[in-house]
Amino acid sequence: MAYLINKHTNKYCFLYAHHSFGRFQYSVDTLVNDLSVSKIHTIIEWLNGKWYIRDLSLNGTWLNHKRLVKDDSEELSIGDKIYFAGNSEVTYVVKDLSAPADQLIKLDDEQSKTAETIKLNHYHLLPEQQPDSVVVFEQSSGQWLLESLHDDEFTIREVLEDHSIITLGGEQWMFISSHLEVATQMSSVPQLYISDLDFIFNLSLDEETSALKVQHHNNKDFDLHVRCHHYLTLNLARYRALDAKKGVLPANQGWVNTEQLVKDLGVDMRYLNIQIHRARKQFSEVLTNVHDAENIIERQLRKVRFAGASFMIYKGCELESASDVVRA
Structure with a gap:
């Protein structure tokens, strides 16, 4: 899964297949708390096997010190720098351009995301060496489920939703889905x-x-x-x-x-x-x-x-x- 790093805070920003930035807290994937930033300011999206950025705002989005043309898509590259409304104090640096994927992301001691991830491919015994849990994708419901290997009833199944935190081998991991469109996934029915x-x-x-x-x-x-x-x-x-x-x-x-x-x-x-x-x-x-x-x-x-x-x-x-x- 692709990710950016906030140059100011060094925090990771993992990208959904259609990822929005802006100051409208409950309608965007990444909050940019600045009055000059539009409610939904910028979109980064996965299209035809590549990542593109698109400006939707009044005050502009900058890519490598160049203002983007509104509503035009620009392909992203590793190392690109992104900031909003001309305010380079909050700059995101493109660090990874992997395809969208449902993943578990390891958290550090301060509960912040790290670059260590586990890409989920429908069935995982975790941890690999001495497994205690199973993470499995249930096709009928379209949900990821967590099961314990210590339970023989097969009924204690936790549904994993975005930002669910689970413990594996004494370490904490956060579940993040790709948000790929269902129509895309249906191609492999x-x-x-x-x-x-x-x-x-x-x-x-x-x-x-x-x-x-x-x-x-x-x-x-x-x-x-x-x-x-x-x-x-x-x-x-x-x-x-x-x-x-x-x-x-x-x-x-x-x-x-x-x-x-x-x-x-x-x-x-x-x-x-x-x-x-x-x-x-x-x-x-x-x-x-x-x-x-x-x-x-x-x-x-x-x-x-x-x-x-x-x-x-x-x-x-x-x-x-x-x-x-x-x-x-």
Whole structure:
């Protein structure tokens, strides 16, 4: 995410995709408290892959000591200096021109923003080394959510709004959204659904290694390789296969209590939650054209299941089990 630095205060100003400056406190993104400044004085905006500045004021906006032509857009460059109404006492210096992005911004001891950021890409376990929390984008609501890995109920989910402050690894971070238009984001609307996919599990005879491939007849295969969390997903598929043999309806197949999973896998609840989220994260990142891909592992209150309806499980070279709807 692009940012400016106030030359006088050394404070960071991170830019939304359409960012306004002025003295109308409740209608601008950055307040410029000066009577010579218009209510909405200047706009900086992201257009066609570049950042532009545009003056809307009566008293003018200056870029590198040159007054901008009102309503004309001027492309920004690193190092540019911006000030308003001829008052260079409040000067902003362009320091970064990255594309708009939803981010977490680290705060210092005085609660001021720093240049250290985490760009959010739909699914994050944080901190990376010893994760305690998950930050995930929920496509259905268009919201970012914060979840604790210590909670097995999957219900304590904090909605992150602009300037929400969260604690990660003893450090404080502020959430800032990009404010990109919905129409821009819709260009990458997923084309497939979970029900369109075939899941092929390969488990070693000693059950030490698990690999997973995801297939669709109109698309390339997705090789998710060997991962520890595939063993969790495989065992959830086993539960679904057992329910199918019992005649349980597909909509109800495979639900298992998290406490039972803890016993089956010989792990504690926190480790189980990390594996669930790592699996959901990989599905979200790899299957980018699949609607709600993270919900391949579906969750309810203290319950979880594998949502794939078409799957095969190989142990060694032998087919251990398969769903009735595996496609040729």
